[in-house]
Amino acid sequence: MSQDFARNVRDTKTKLAFSEAALQGVLPSALSNRAKDAQGNYLFGLDYPEYDAIMNNVQVEATRKEFWTAFQQRGGQENLGLLKEAVTLRLELAQLMGDTSFADWTIKRRMAGKAVAVTRFLEEVQGKVEALERKELDELRVEKVASTGDKDAVLKRWDVSFYQQRLKKLRYSVDQNEVRGQFPTDPTIAWMMQVTSTLYGVQFKENKTLPVWQSDVRGYDVFDTAGGKYLSSFYLDLFPRDGKYKHAAAFPVRGVSMVAGRTPVSVLVTNFNREGFDQRELETLFHEFGHIMHGVLSKTRYVLNAGTGVKRDFVEAPSQMYEEWSRRPEALALFAQVCPTCKPIDPKLIERMNASRAFGKGLQYARQRLYAAWDMALHTPTLVDPMQTWAELEGKTPLGFEPGTMVPANFGHIMGGYQAGYYGYMWSEVLALDMRAAFGTNVMDTKMGARYRTLILERGGEHAPSALVEDFLQRKPSSEAFFREISGH
Numbered sequence: 001m002s003q004d005f006a007r008n009v010r011d012t013k014t015k016l017a018f019s020e021a022a023l024q025g026v027l028p029s030a031l032s033n034r035a036k037d038a039q040g041n042y043l044f045g046l047d048y049p050e051y052d053a054i055m056n057n058v059q060v061e062a063t064r065k066e067f068w069t070a071f072q073q074r075g076g077q078e079n080l081g082l083l084k085e086a087v088t089l090r091l092e093l094a095q096l097m098g099d100t101s102f103a104d105w106t107i108k109r110r111m112a113g114k115a116v117a118v119t120r121f122l123e124e125v126q127g128k129v130e131a132l133e134r135k136e137l138d139e140l141r142v143e144k145v146a147s148t149g150d151k152d153a154v155l156k157r158w159d160v161s162f163y164q165q166r167l168k169k170l171r172y173s174v175d176q177n178e179v180r181g182q183f184p185t186d187p188t189i190a191w192m193m194q195v196t197s198t199l200y201g202v203q204f205k206e207n208k209t210l211p212v213w214q215s216d217v218r219g220y221d222v223f224d225t226a227g228g229k230y231l232s233s234f235y236l237d238l239f240p241r242d243g244k245y246k247h248a249a250a251f252p253v254r255g256v257s258m259v260a261g262r263t264p265v266s267v268l269v270t271n272f273n274r275e276g277f278d279q280r281e282l283e284t285l286f287h288e289f290g291h292i293m294h295g296v297l298s299k300t301r302y303v304l305n306a307g308t309g310v311k312r313d314f315v316e317a318p319s320q321m322y323e324e325w326s327r328r329p330e331a332l333a334l335f336a337q338v339c340p341t342c343k344p345i346d347p348k349l350i351e352r353m354n355a356s357r358a359f360g361k362g363l364q365y366a367r368q369r370l371y372a373a374w375d376m377a378l379h380t381p382t383l384v385d386p387m388q389t390w391a392e393l394e395g396k397t398p399l400g401f402e403p404g405t406m407v408p409a410n411f412g413h414i415m416g417g418y419q420a421g422y423y424g425y426m427w428s429e430v431l432a433l434d435m436r437a438a439f440g441t442n443v444m445d446t447k448m449g450a451r452y453r454t455l456i457l458e459r460g461g462e463h464a465p466s467a468l469v470e471d472f473l474q475r476k477p478s479s480e481a482f483f484r485e486i487s488g489h
């Protein structure tokens with residue numbers, strides 16, 4: 001059922017046609033080479049680069065509304081049916097196993113331990129972000145009023161990305177197209193590998209003899225810098241194509257087993273723009289590569305504990321932590337080494353990018369809280385309808401629920417792996433930010449990098465996450481850094 005659900009999202013054939021006038025504000029690069037219909041309208045599918053091209057740039061509200069609505073309908077009724085059936089079966093399974101709810105049955109084997117601990121955590125998050133979310137929405141609304149000249153303008157969901165980008169441009173002079181020009185694809189990949197190999201004491205070598213499933217895909221081998229021993233391999237599958245998985249993810253294809261002499265292989269799958277990286281894509285690249293390193297640097301005795309085979313509410317911590325390396329000056333200083341001919345990294349742009357990150361935290365974490373609360377609401381002792389529950393919960397948020405949209409039909413996490421576990425993103429971020437703080441002001445501290453490699457990455461799920469983190473930090477973990485980050489101060 002999970003496979004069918006994913007396929008229904010992946011195989012969405014919807015193409016929307018827009019006239020040039022309807023696309024006012026779109027970048028010329030998004031239109032060059034784009035297919036047109038018989039009337040000369042431009043055709044847009046529902047991949048992320050197309051989503052960004054329209055939702056971040058197009059000034060015509062009707063166009064954003066039409067595209068956004070179609071995007072929210074991916075998966076359709078068929079997926080709503082599949083999700084409902086899954087939720088029903090999960091409750092039955094949990095009760096056959098003697099628990100009252102699927103959440104309890106699942107979470108007792110996680111760090112959180114009990115569903116009620118998760119609910120309490122989510123309430124705490126809500127308390128910290130609520131005011132910031134309202135403040136940010138208000139700033140976006142003011143921006144909409146100013147730019148449309150309509151003093152009664154109401155902010156809608158399809159306005160959020162657009163006015164957020166606009167505000168970032170105005171307030172912090174961050175233009176994502178300028179960022180893309182600063183981070184061309186190949187040099188940026190090379191830079192990320194340089195940062196990673198320096199930090200962890202490993203070498204990456206492209207291996208053209210590794211068989212690939214598509215001509216864009218690149219294979220790499222990983223070697224230990226000290227001694228040159230072969231450790232593992234990974235693949236990068238970076239760009240969108242028809243029928244491909246639509247999100248960004250890291251797949252551990254083969255886990256390590258020291259006892260069996262088995263070396264790991266992981267695959268990074270993303271849907272990046274071919275013209276270089278914007279700020280969000282850069283963060284995603286490092287995030288997913290953080291998962292890849294967890295997989296391929298792992299040295300556990302048994303495959304069951306290999307790399308990302310950790311408790312689900314810890315698995316995001318190494319990847320979330322690694323996002324920071326995409327924006328720190330110490331890491332960016334290495335860019336010129338891998339690409340002497342590239343435009344030098346403009347420290348002012350980086351400062352502005354980092355300042356602009358502060359805006360939108362309230363929106364971002366309020367949304368994460370909503371997804372997690374909805375996920376928990378689906379897996380209580382009482383059977384509920386996923387779509388109806390979503391409409392109720394989203395209806396209570398400041399922007400409300402838009403009739404006709406069906407987020408549950410395309411929110412793959414709850415169908416395939418993160419059920420009663422979506423909270424894990426924020427739960428593990430508590431540890432991610434705590435571990436990141438250990439690097440202090442120098443994220444390229446190779447002694448700390450080596451320590452992190454040995455105590456966290458290599459050990460996979462051999463010990464409880466809290467024990468691993470405590471070992472690394474040499475103190476009890478704290479949620480202070482996380483709550484500072486999400487509340488904006």
Ligand SMILES: [Zn+2]
Nearest residue numbers: 287291316319
């Ligand atoms: Zn992740």
